[in-house]
Amino acid sequence: MINISEVNETNEMIQHENLDVRTITMGISLFDCIDSSLENTKKNIYDKICRKAGRLVETGEHISKSYGIPVVNKRISVTPIATVGSSACKSEEDYVELAKTLDKAAENVGVNLIGGYSAMLAKGNTDREIVFLNSIPEALKVTARVCSSVNVGSSRTGINMDAVRRMGDIVIDTARASYGTESLGAAKLVVFCNAPDDNPFMAGAFHGITEGESVINVGVSGPGVVKKALESARGADFEFLCETIKKTAFKITRVGQLVAREAAQMLGVPFGIVDLSLAPTPAIGDSVADILKEIGLEHPGAPGTTAALALLNDQVKKGGVMASSYVGGLSGAFIPVSEDQGMIDAVEAGALTLEKLEAMTCVCSVGLDMIAIPGDTSAETVAGIIADEMAIGMINNKTTAVRLIPAIGMKVGDKLNFGGLFGYAPVMPVNSFACDRFVNRKGRIPAPIHSFKN
Amino acid sequence: MQKVVITVLGKDKVGIMAKVCTYLADNGINILDISQTIVSGYFNMMMIADMGEKQDEFEKVRTELDELGNGIGVQVRIQREDIFDMMHRL
Numbered sequence: 449m450i451n452i453s454e455v456n457e458t459n460e461m462i463q464h465e466n467l468d469v470r471t472i473t474m475g476i477s478l479f480d481c482i483d484s485s486l487e488n489t490k491k492n493i494y495d496k497i498c499r500k501a502g503r504l505v506e507t508g509e510h511i512s513k514s515y516g517i518p519v520v521n522k523r524i525s526v527t528p529i530a531t532v533g534s535s536a537c538k539s540e541e542d543y544v545e546l547a548k549t550l551d552k553a554a555e556n557v558g559v560n561l562i563g564g565y566s567a568m569l570a571k572g573n574t575d576r577e578i579v580f581l582n583s584i585p586e587a588l589k590v591t592a593r594v595c596s597s598v599n600v601g602s603s604r605t606g607i608n609m610d611a612v613r614r615m616g617d618i619v620i621d622t623a624r625a626s627y628g629t630e631s632l633g634a635a636k637l638v639v640f641c642n643a644p645d646d647n648p649f650m651a652g653a654f655h656g657i658t659e660g661e662s663v664i665n666v667g668v669s670g671p672g673v674v675k676k677a678l679e680s681a682r683g684a685d686f687e688f689l690c691e692t693i694k695k696t697a698f699k700i701t702r703v704g705q706l707v708a709r710e711a712a713q714m715l716g717v718p719f720g721i722v723d724l725s726l727a728p729t730p731a732i733g734d735s736v737a738d739i740l741k742e743i744g745l746e747h748p749g750a751p752g753t754t755a756a757l758a759l760l761n762d763q764v765k766k767g768g769v770m771a772s773s774y775v776g777g778l779s780g781a782f783i784p785v786s787e788d789q790g791m792i793d794a795v796e797a798g799a800l801t802l803e804k805l806e807a808m809t810c811v812c813s814v815g816l817d818m819i820a821i822p823g824d825t826s827a828e829t830v831a832g833i834i835a836d837e838m839a840i841g842m843i844n845n846k847t848t849a850v851r852l853i854p855a856i857g858m859k860v861g862d863k864l865n866f867g868g869l870f871g872y873a874p875v876m877p878v879n880s881f882a883c884d885r886f887v888n889r890k891g892r893i894p895a896p897i898h899s900f901k902n
Numbered sequence: 903m904q905k906v907v908i909t910v911l912g913k914d915k916v917g918i919m920a921k922v923c924t925y926l927a928d929n930g931i932n933i934l935d936i937s938q939t940i941v942s943g944y945f946n947m948m949m950i951a952d953m954g955e956k957q958d959e960f961e962k963v964r965t966e967l968d969e970l971g972n973g974i975g976v977q978v979r980i981q982r983e984d985i986f987d988m989m990h991r992l
Contacts, residue, residue, distance in 0.1 A: 449934075449935055449950060450907065450950065450983060450986045450987065450990065450991075451937065452937045452938070452939060452946070452948040454986055454989075454990040455907055455909060455948050455986055456909075456941070456946070456948075457990075458985065458986055458989055458990075459909065459979070513960075513961065513964060514960060514981070514982045515981050515982055515984070515985040516979055516980075516981035516985070517985065699989045699990075702988040702989050703985060703988060703989060705988065706984055706985060706988045
């Protein structure tokens with residue numbers, strides 16, 4: 449039988465170390481909502497989301513009370529809208545109508561974010577998908593809950609450089625469109641390479657075309673728990689350090705597995721995956737940067753950071769796979785700047801640069817995330833940064849992502865303040881040498897040699 | 903059988919156990935195991951109990967235990983046992 453010290457350990461994690469279920473995300477297929485009439489498509493989408501996710505929030509709250517663990521977010525991901533709307537949407541305005549429909553449905557069922565205003569363009573794009581891309585700035589401006597993502601490359605197909613170049617413009621246009629709200633629109637737009645179909649975390653969640661009718665994916669998080677556990681490993685050797693991270697990751701993931709199974713059963717929807725990601729929030733004690741410091745760095749960005757992060761990410765995965773047979777999504781460590789007080793401190797101390805963050809993305813689970821850049825950065829430069837990050841993903845067979853926020857009207861040293869979970873971001877310097885002739889070439893970068901595994 | 907873990911945390915004083923146990927007895931909740939320690943000067947008690955047929959009343963019991971705790975200045979939590987099992991047992 450469970451003993452008192454085990455009970456205390458679990459409750460200590462929940463009450464003092466910010467262990468929580470970060471999100472229960474219901475993936476919903478919208479394929480059967482496709483219609484050539486825009487009005488019918490809108491009605492089908494709205495009705496299906498409300499029908500499938502009507503009890504999602506209530507279920508999350510019930511689970512939270514039963515186990516005494518916070519379930520912070522209840523969210524929805526849907527089939528990429530570029531595809532769902534390809535028959536009905538003849539203009540950018542038509543696609544924006546679908547974004548508004550998603551927003552309304554999300555509001556009706558009580559979720560704070562809905563992901564899937566997305567397009568899958570790894571190898572090429574249809575004419576309608578170009579129309580869709582052009583609709584993103586307006587869609588993110590006029591909606592509050594909709595998140596957008598665009599996959600522009602994969603290890604299997606190479607990188608669609610036309611889409612990368614276009615996204616350079618779209619990222620800047622999105623920031624401009626939401627000028628006045630701290631360019632928040634750009635915080636809800638992610639550019640991916642190797643985007644996973646089952647990621648429950650926003651802003652990059654969508655219900656991939658490989659998925660079934662609907663699914664429950666759960667994201668658990670607890671950087672504070674890992675940090676606390678590592679306090680006992682000060683001065684210890686690497687074996688002890690790794691063992692400690694692994695054991696902690698195991699315990700955290702088991703909670704996710706329990707919650708995912710329970711939610712799936714209560715909602716009568718199949719369980720998909722548990723995503724164990726150390727996802728920081730701006731709250732004190734909920735920081736991945738603090739883990740890196742506990743491992744032995746003065747600030748993230750110091751020499752040794754990439755190695756420390758590689759070790760952390762790998763041990764998190766090793767602990768996680770033992771805890772659940774279906775670990776998926778992005779599982780690993782997230783390194784957003786604005787959402788992690790320790791990362792913000794490192795940038796402000798001059799320890800962490802964009803180039804070092806890029807190196808860190810080679811070994812962690814996502815990419816350049818929630819980074820504010822000067823408002824006068826050119827679209828070509830943004831495309832160049834995206835291309836670099838996509839190349840890292842393509843060559844290393846991993847997911848990479850870019851979520852940059854051009855801070856319109858601001859320069860290096862200014863601060864963007866989003867508030868809430870998005871935190872605040874100091875505007876970081878960007879290498880200003882030109883890459884125009886490179887990113888303006890047409891076509892795609894071929895798939896890497898190791899893609900040929902047939 | 904629906905096992906739950908009830909934890910009580912607060913400043914030690916006369917009658918904490920009596921109050922909690924009386925409430926559980928009145929509500930037909932069977933105590934299976936009790937242990938207690940003092941953590942940094944605070945009373946720390948854990949019970950494993952069986953809610954049996956009463957599991958539909960979990961929410962009511964949770965609210966009433968919370969109120970009972972507030973009345974005597976301690977924190978009383980009730981959680982389903984599975985979360986501890988999952989985390990600490992293979």
